[in-house]
Amino acid sequence: MLAALGGTASVSLAGCSALLSDDGDEDDGGDGGDGTDGESYADKAQAAWERIQSNPGPDAQDLRNEAYVEIEEAVRDDMIMLNFLHDFSERFWYDYVDVPKIGPLGQAHQQLHTVELEGETELNRINSTHNHIDPVESDDEASSTIITQVYERLVEYPNGVPEIQNQLLDDFELSDDNLTYTFHLKEGVPFHTGGEMTAHDVKYSWRRVIESENSVRANFMLDSPDGVGIVHEEDDEGNPVPDSAALEVIDDYTLEMEVRDPNPAVMDVLTYTAFSVIPEGLVGDIEGYDGEVGRQEFRTSMSAGTGPFELDEFAIDEELRLTRFDDYHRDTASVESVHFEIVEDDEARYTYAMEKNADIFPIPTQYYDPNKIDAETDDMGRESGTYGELENGETVNYLGLPELVTRYFGFNARNVPKPVRQAIAYVTDQEEIVNQVFAGRGVPAYSFTPPGIWPTGQDGYEKFVEEYPYSANETDIEGAKQVLEEAGYTSDDPYELTCTTYESVVYQEAAGLLRDKLSGNGVEIELDQAQFATLQQRGYDGDLEMYSLGWGWSWESVAYGHFGFEPKNTDTSGMPGDNNGYYLDWHVELSENDE
Amino acid sequence: MSRWGYLVKRIALSIPVLFSAITFLFLMLRLGPLDPVSARLGEQASGADVTRLREQMGLNDPLWKQYLDFMRDLLTFSGESWVVQANRPITDIVAQVAPTTIWLGFWAILLPLFIGIPLGFYAGLNPNSKSDYVASVSSILWLSMPNFWLAVMALAFLRKTKGGGVLGFDWYALGPDISGITGTPGLDFLTLTNVFGVPLPTAMDWMAFLTDFKLILPASLILGSASMATEMRIGRTAVLETVNSNYVETAKAKGLKSRAIVWKHIFRNALIPLVPVITNEAFILIGGSVIIEYIFNINGLGSLYFRALVAADIPLAGALLFMFTLLIISLNLLQDFLYTIIDPRVGYDR
Numbered sequence: 029m030l031a032a033l034g035g036t037a038s039v040s041l042a043g044c045s046a047l048l049s050d051d052g053d054e055d056d057g058g059d060g061g062d063g064t065d066g067e068s069y070a071d072k073a074q075a076a077w078e079r080i081q082s083n084p085g086p087d088a089q090d091l092r093n094e095a096y097v098e099i100e101e102a103v104r105d106d107m108i109m110l111n112f113l114h115d116f117s118e119r120f121w122y123d124y125v126d127v128p129k130i131g132p133l134g135q136a137h138q139q140l141h142t143v144e145l146e147g148e149t150e151l152n153r154i155n156s157t158h159n160h161i162d163p164v165e166s167d168d169e170a171s172s173t174i175i176t177q178v179y180e181r182l183v184e185y186p187n188g189v190p191e192i193q194n195q196l197l198d199d200f201e202l203s204d205d206n207l208t209y210t211f212h213l214k215e216g217v218p219f220h221t222g223g224e225m226t227a228h229d230v231k232y233s234w235r236r237v238i239e240s241e242n243s244v245r246a247n248f249m250l251d252s253p254d255g256v257g258i259v260h261e262e263d264d265e266g267n268p269v270p271d272s273a274a275l276e277v278i279d280d281y282t283l284e285m286e287v288r289d290p291n292p293a294v295m296d297v298l299t300y301t302a303f304s305v306i307p308e309g310l311v312g313d314i315e316g317y318d319g320e321v322g323r324q325e326f327r328t329s330m331s332a333g334t335g336p337f338e339l340d341e342f343a344i345d346e347e348l349r350l351t352r353f354d355d356y357h358r359d360t361a362s363v364e365s366v367h368f369e370i371v372e373d374d375e376a377r378y379t380y381a382m383e384k385n386a387d388i389f390p391i392p393t394q395y396y397d398p399n400k401i402d403a404e405t406d407d408m409g410r411e412s413g414t415y416g417e418l419e420n421g422e423t424v425n426y427l428g429l430p431e432l433v434t435r436y437f438g439f440n441a442r443n444v445p446k447p448v449r450q451a452i453a454y455v456t457d458q459e460e461i462v463n464q465v466f467a468g469r470g471v472p473a474y475s476f477t478p479p480g481i482w483p484t485g486q487d488g489y490e491k492f493v494e495e496y497p498y499s500a501n502e503t504d505i506e507g508a509k510q511v512l513e514e515a516g517y518t519s520d521d522p523y524e525l526t527c528t529t530y531e532s533v534v535y536q537e538a539a540g541l542l543r544d545k546l547s548g549n550g551v552e553i554e555l556d557q558a559q560f561a562t563l564q565q566r567g568y569d570g571d572l573e574m575y576s577l578g579w580g581w582s583w584e585s586v587a588y589g590h591f592g593f594e595p596k597n598t599d600t601s602g603m604p605g606d607n608n609g610y611y612l613d614w615h616v617e618l619s620e621n622d623e
Numbered sequence: 624m625s626r627w628g629y630l631v632k633r634i635a636l637s638i639p640v641l642f643s644a645i646t647f648l649f650l651m652l653r654l655g656p657l658d659p660v661s662a663r664l665g666e667q668a669s670g671a672d673v674t675r676l677r678e679q680m681g682l683n684d685p686l687w688k689q690y691l692d693f694m695r696d697l698l699t700f701s702g703e704s705w706v707v708q709a710n711r712p713i714t715d716i717v718a719q720v721a722p723t724t725i726w727l728g729f730w731a732i733l734l735p736l737f738i739g740i741p742l743g744f745y746a747g748l749n750p751n752s753k754s755d756y757v758a759s760v761s762s763i764l765w766l767s768m769p770n771f772w773l774a775v776m777a778l779a780f781l782r783k784t785k786g787g788g789v790l791g792f793d794w795y796a797l798g799p800d801i802s803g804i805t806g807t808p809g810l811d812f813l814t815l816t817n818v819f820g821v822p823l824p825t826a827m828d829w830m831a832f833l834t835d836f837k838l839i840l841p842a843s844l845i846l847g848s849a850s851m852a853t854e855m856r857i858g859r860t861a862v863l864e865t866v867n868s869n870y871v872e873t874a875k876a877k878g879l880k881s882r883a884i885v886w887k888h889i890f891r892n893a894l895i896p897l898v899p900v901i902t903n904e905a906f907i908l909i910g911g912s913v914i915i916e917y918i919f920n921i922n923g924l925g926s927l928y929f930r931a932l933v934a935a936d937i938p939l940a941g942a943l944l945f946m947f948t949l950l951i952i953s954l955n956l957l958q959d960f961l962y963t964i965i966d967p968r969v970g971y972d973r
Contacts, residue, residue, distance in 0.1 A: 159707065372930075379805050
């Protein structure tokens with residue numbers, strides 16, 4: 029399971045850098061016109077994004093949704109990015125466990141106080157390695173899973189279902205200009221360490237997100253639209269000035285926050301684990317506090333949250349145990365404790381689960397048999413039912429659901445002409461990739477935004493898929509040949525690319541499928557591999573041609589994926605500083621940049 | 624040259640070896656494709672965070688300075704982990720997991736000794752008998768089965784015995800009860816009490832000891848499987864050689880009982896060629912423990928080293944490799960020292 033939290037683009041990409049032939053046969057790839065009044069697809073995407081930005085109000089939701097669909101259409105019709113798979117996550121649990129179904133944001137959002145066990149007092153689970161439980165340091169699923177049990181935010185996605193609910197919040201008001209949020213906190217919420225949660229604690233905790241040198245998510249507070257976009261000052265080096273962020277404590281239960289631009293996703297961002305509340309002054313890693321405990325102690329051997337469980341023991345890389353917090357401000361947990369065995373190896377995980385040492389568990393692909401699933405699809409597109417029988421004779425509960433993760437091949441517009449991009453799309457058989465390369469554990473993708481958060485709902489998504497112009501789920505070599513021939517690429521005079529995938533077998537295989545289908549038909553793809561860091565650097569340098577990556581949504585917001593498509597934001601010459609879009613160089617197809 | 628002089632010379636010679644090893648490690652780790660910054664920050668790292676962390680890790684210093692820092696940290700055992708257990712002193716991390724690996728290694732060396740050598744001697748004393756063939760063939764089989772495969776098979780086989788299962792025996796209930804066959808042994812069977820400031824074992828919990836032994840048994844048997852087979856084969860050859868030697872003939876002519884001949888003459892002399900074999904096994908254990916610990920989910924040095932490399936934790940991986948290097952060099956020294964004792968002809972004075 030690849031964690032795709034914190035917007036961590038999942039560990040998977042394939043960069044393809046063009047082998048520009050030396051004989052001056054360069055195609056600038058700038059032919060992005062769709063034949064209507066000279067407006068290119070890039071123009072369409074740029075205009076749609078600007079429309080989204082200038083209409084941030086709650087009443088303009090429909091207008092924004094239409095613009096999101098326009099961006100998806102522009103991306104698809106220009107084939108600047110070939111999306112092929114959404115992650116599919118599965119969990120299995122024994123009959124004596126009663127656990128709520130999780131939603132597409134993933135299990136790390138699920139607080140376990142609602143779990144009930146028959147005849148047991150301790151819930152047993154498996155987790156991956158992590159070395160701390162400090163909210164501001166967390167960018168992986170393993171530590172988020174624990175932080176969710178121990179610490180809480182103002183708002184949450186209960187069980188990972190994308191419907192915001194209050195956690196430490198009573199209600200909030202948004203000013204008429206959509207810039208000032210007034211949070212009214214829930215009263216009488218106790219910390220594990222004693223004392224009551226107040227607005228001072230929230231401010232301190234959020235300042236840590238911005239200012240602590242240990243924070244890996246400051247951008248979720250500072251940036252917009254891929255974050256809150258809080259008003260703050262910067263010093264000469266561009267670092268935030270301590271205590272300059274616009275957070276004002278009005279009284280013990282009221283906190284005001286001011287953002288730079290109206291941003292409909294603010295409350296969604298605040299569901300992220302980094303925004304968990306800890307007692308004021310607990311750790312001295314921001315200016316004005318000496319800290320009551322050392323950093324190491326805070327990260328590994330104590331819990332000072334408001335959550336349903338407290339940390340009991342944490343043996344790094346071995347196990348972690350949480351015990352019930354009896355003064356929890358909502359329903360106290362039904363289980364007395366939760367134990368996480370930390371196991372990385374698939375064989376060991378499977379053994380541990382078959383011994384019934386884990387109550388909720390994954391099944392590694394080598395032991396997984398799709399024929400053992402007996403499940404029905406519910407209204408959220410989740411498959412729920414049973415799986416069995418397992419080798420230990422048990423039939424267990426099963427839940428499979430598409431997660432908010434998309435895997436794609438992106439193209440650099442400067443390096444790859446549009447007909448070549450479209451030819452690659454024609455020969456892509458999404459279902460084949462899912463079944464052959466991912467052993468069926470995935471959902472074919474035809475858009476960047478997953479169906480679970482499609483802006484115009486399920487019907488809108490289905491309509492979008494119906495219009496998919498590149499022969500979905502089949503290898504359309506004829507279609508590919510046709511676009512290539514029109515552009516003058518033939519088997520005798522092919523277009524050549526070098527495709528560099530991230531060091532991951534599945535991406536190599538997926539790219540290999542495309543290479544084999546196009547070979548001899550006008551496009552010759554050469555595969556190459558690179559470390560993530562190398563690839564990222566080549567992305568910034570604009571050296572990539574076709575590359576593959578994954579994007580995971582940390583909160584439910586289409587904009588949180590779409591900001592990276594704004595053509596001006598894909599200009600790699602402004603990376604990594606000014607621009608943070610995908611490495612597409614799509615701006616070269618804007619009419620204003622036509623030569 | 625005296626025996627001691629020889630030893631001092633050997634120690635002096637190992638110092639340049641150590642330094643070239645450190646240099647090689649530095650180059651491998653630092654110039655390889657490992658990127659601790661992206662491992663630490665994840666893929667959505669912002670430029671400012673990357674710059675800050677690079678500065679913090681000293682990755683912006685000139686290479687010679689990084690090399691000196693690396694060497695200083697290794698020689699003084701004062702480095703900190705970057706990724707795996709970020710900002711924790713490496714000595715703490717190692718101290719926490721080393722006992723587990725020592726426990727694994729101890730049994731992985733001891734068990735083969737008690738199985739391989741007797742089998743080899745038995746086969747050597749009864750050459751070309753049916754039992755000799757069985758022992759020889761099975762040892763070749765053991766040698767040729769890779770550890771990782773054996774480990775996976777052992778897990779699959781043992782977990783199926785739960786509750787009686789296929790073969791009518793239940794590994795989980797055999798002897799001390801265990802709930803799982805993977806995981807890290809507790810190793811708290813000794814009660815240490817401070818006697819005049821020195822911690823001494825004062826009590827022993829035999830049940831806990833047995834449980835830990837049972838937990839580590841499959842892993843250590845598999846880890847030692849290759850050594851077991853080698854020891855058996857070398858033992859067999861050594862016994863065969865001594866059996867046909869002159870002094871055994873003499874002993875027989877003197878009318879000694881065959882039991883006395885076997886124990887007094889054959890056994891002792893046949894052990895000599897086994898000394899380098901046994902010390903060499905220790906090197907194999909270092910590499911083998913990585914994969915075995917990973918599959919059996921044992922939190923020891925092997926799995927720590929694996930995690931450090933995967934996560935690009937350069938100081939931690941470097942420190943562990945440095946430890947392995949030290950261990951190998953000192954084992955070599957020990958081997959040479961044992962030779963000088965066993966065989967007076969060894970030395971630099973020819």
